[in-house]
Amino acid sequence: MPPTADSSNRSDPSSERSTLASIRRLHPYVRTALPRLVGGLVASLGASLMALSIPAVLRWVTDGPLTEGVREHDWSGLIWSVVLVAVLGAGEAGLILLRRTLVMFPGTRVEAGMRMALFRHLQDLPVAFHDRWPGGQLLSRIMGDLGLLRRWLVFGVLQLVVSFVTIVVGVGLLVATGGWLGIIFLCGSIPVTILAFRFSSKYRRISRLSQDQSGDLATTVEESVHGIRVLKAFGRGPAALDQFTDQAEGLRETEIRKATTDAGLTTALRVIPEVTQGIALVVGTYLVASGDMTLGTLVAFFATAQVINGPVVDLGMTLSMTLNARTAVDRFFEVMDTVNPLTDPAAPADVPAVTLGQAAHAGGHVAFRDVTFRYDDAARPVLDHVDLELPPGTTTALVGLTGSGKSTLAMLPPRLFDVTDGVVEVDGVDVRDMTRAQVRERVAVAFEDPTLFSASVRDNVLLGVSDTLPAAEREALLTQALEVAQAQFVADLPDGADTRIGEEGMSLSGGQRQRLALARAIAARPRVLVLDDPLSALDVTTEEAVTARLRDVLVATTTLVIAHRPSTVALADRVAVLQGGRITAVGTHHDLLASDPHYRYIISSLEDDYEAHEHDHGPDQRDDQNEGALS
Ligand SMILES: Nc1ncnc2c1ncn2[C@@H]1O[C@H](COP(=O)(O)OP(=O)(O)OP(=O)(O)O)[C@@H](O)[C@H]1O
CATH class of the missing domain: 1.20.1560.10 (ABC transporter type 1, transmembrane domain)
Known part of the structure; x- marks a missing residue:
């Protein structure tokens, strides 16, 4: 437990030590x-x-x-x-x-x-x-x-x-x-x-x-x-x-x-x-x-x-x-003194370095094999013997009730957490056998809550792109990533991509921030793209446009998208259902609708939530506001 004023009076190892020591x-x-x-x-x-x-x-x-x-x-x-x-x-x-x-x-x-x-x-x-x-x-x-x-x-x-x-x-x-x-x-x-x-x-x-x-x-x-x-x-x-x-x-x-x-x-x-x-x-x-x-x-x-x-x-x-x-x-x-348990292995796996060009066109096979995950302070595991394959180049939507462990599962391929048991593999190699740099070359993530830094739009979007890449290539990646993420609003900002965005991008609307965070994940041109509901602030039309362009550009990229809206699910090649800490069904949206009662229940509750939300906010209102935020 981290020390706070409440815990300062409890005994800790440092209090046993002499001042000199x-x-x-x-x-x-x-x-x-x-x-x-x-x-x-x-x-x-x-x-x-x-x-x-x-x-x-x-x-x-x-x-x-x-x-x-x-x-x-x-x-x-x-x-x-x-x-x-x-x-x-x-x-x-x-x-x-x-x-x-x-x-x-x-x-x-x-x-x-x-x-x-x-x-x-x-x-x-x-x-x-x-x-x-x-x-x-x-x-x-x-x-x-x-x-x-x-x-x-x-x-x-x-x-x-x-x-x-x-x-x-x-x-x-x-x-x-x-x-x-x-x-x-x-x-x-x-x-x-x-x-x-x-x-x-x-x-x-x-x-x-x-x-x-x-x-x-x-x-x-x-x-x-x-x-x-x-x-x-x-x-x-x-x-x-x-x-x-x-x-x-x-x-x-x-x-x-x-x-x-x-x-x-x-x-x-x-x-x-x-x-x-x-x-x-x-x-x-x-x-x-x-x-x-x-x-x-x-x-x-x-x-x-x-x-x-x-x-x-x-x-x-x-x-x-x-x-x-x-x-x-x-x-x-x-x-x-806090030891980092997520370190690079002493003898990393002999995996080829990934260049940006290759990344989008090769590999990207992800496998969760008998994965169990428990948070340090939790009594029970969130994921319990999960098995899931993400074939190269496919888009898989992960659905489940709230708190079922979707975000937790999404954090395992990029090694934000390590499994408690089992293995997560990318292209047949346990992610724990790769250095963190090797993992990051292959896997990029965009979260629902987008964090932007006090820097230009360009620097924020090209965060995962090597500084050594020629300027023209970096610029091309920026343009393409912004276009795929439907972030054309950047051109209307006072200094275009050079506009400094405030602390955590606060001067941008939620939808604009999400699109820049998505552009950042796309610009890295990963083999595996993990999207933790990063399109939640977009209207359905924009979401559809983003997904369609994602497919065009990242042809061979394997995408795992956590879905909270029926529209997101419909855009995926296949859907995996997470229930009780396990993957209980994998199939197309239509097959699962026909065969899986839990899936039908999830989809109907997602529809209810979505309709309630749209009723309150209106589909276009949100993004209209977004576009006007800086104008
Ligand atoms: N850092 C953490 N430490 C301990 N428990 C956590 C932590 N993060 C999440 N949990 C717990 O793990 C469970 C799964 O959380 P997770 O965020 O993965 O669910 P989810 O399916 O993504 O939920 P939602 O759809 O609401 O986003 C929850 O019971 C949550 O309370």
Whole structure:
């Protein structure tokens, strides 16, 4: 189950892992950037050590040149001390600048590399994964989490190491040079350590919840923008707003909990060193007064304590950044660790490469042999020992009651899902023995719900056509595909085939979008064409014209068409009936009408549905509207 805010509190393998172990998993992505990151770290440490050495100089100045200079009116030692402190300060500033220069570019490169790796993996993962994972959760990982990780890489990780080293070296110096004062300071670090540990485990949980809630919020935005027409049509805008408000409020509360937890630690980290220094001041003053400590040692003690103070106070921020980064790493790997079960075989079948010309004229024999298919989370199989042959060059209509598994069956030849049992063959070869590229060369699909991308009509239609094909051939394929799909409306678009169509082709009507999606499947010139009811938004006349032209152009193409209308069934050479997860009859429309009662029942219900639909919408009205959509 994909993680959402609801599931963030459940135990998952990543929560068992230590923060260090989680972050170590970044190694392959940061490997090339490591030299510069380490360079940045060395520069930071250098800057910090320079800051720490300034108190030693102050101590020497106070006990030496300053005391003696005042006594003997000789200021030369003092001038040299000022120069030395200025050089150390300038050196510190220079090293900080060097650190920023060194780490900025590798940080952005790591972020871009991880973003590309995640997107590549998402593209590779099967449909089943995308069915389960909400879009917003993926979006928040690819954008928010990786941005967070970059900020931690260029700032947080260095700050964490430098703070740690500064505190350890500084406290060591205090203990070594400050005697009792050092021990008082060391005692102060005990509650700081305990609080930091407590904070880590609490903050980690809240950080995870907050990042998952951001993902859920992104999902709600995505769904409501995507479904804006439905929300408006049903007046559900206020309900969507309520849902969004609840989620946004939940995220706000979590952010407040996060900030409160952070503030609690930061306050403690401010108060504890101040109290410690107050005690040290009292004890130090007594020691100087009693002659057990020089004034220079006391000044150096407080100057060093001051240098340590900064990293101690920043510890809360550095720790929270690190824990947020850890959550981002865990969320990144939740996707990256998902194994794709639909991979290419180690030794693919030796099938000849298909060129576009060949595709339409050779082969295309499809066979489902004893195929069983069950969705991962389903109790029973949808397809149960299905046997079906699609002879080359034929058009087979697949009919069945709603939910009988037609779309599921149609997803098997293009390997959008793999069978649970049995075999699906194309030209005698199990599709699992071919690479996915080999399968895609042979099988093209058009779905009822056509997805178009934010690109020109040309790019959308030629999506499945190789870029290496000469421009003239690509153009010829485009023209023919548009003509077969009866998509002449493209010529009337403002820039013809170069017109950019909006996100998901939203500026086109349903029928126009369907025809472009169909043209895309046709332009690929496949041996096998799977049409999952892609003509449902067309009127019967247009559907008939499309089917007739399909037959002319894709003479040898084997077509499997899922039919929801009697007209579609009538256009097929043969019909296969899917019932109870099995193919119960195959024959011509007329033979089945005469011999198969279930078929007669399906056809009469399709007719009823169709008549009801036409009564509501009218046959031509829909397409008239379609044609006018962009004019
Ligand atoms: N991704 C999925 N995960 C789990 N079950 C699914 C999934 N997709 C479909 N199903 C279930 O599988 C069964 C068959 O669905 P399918 O979409 O293949 O039917 P269909 O015959 O195409 O239906 P329709 O004619 O209504 O489009 C249904 O019971 C459906 O709920």
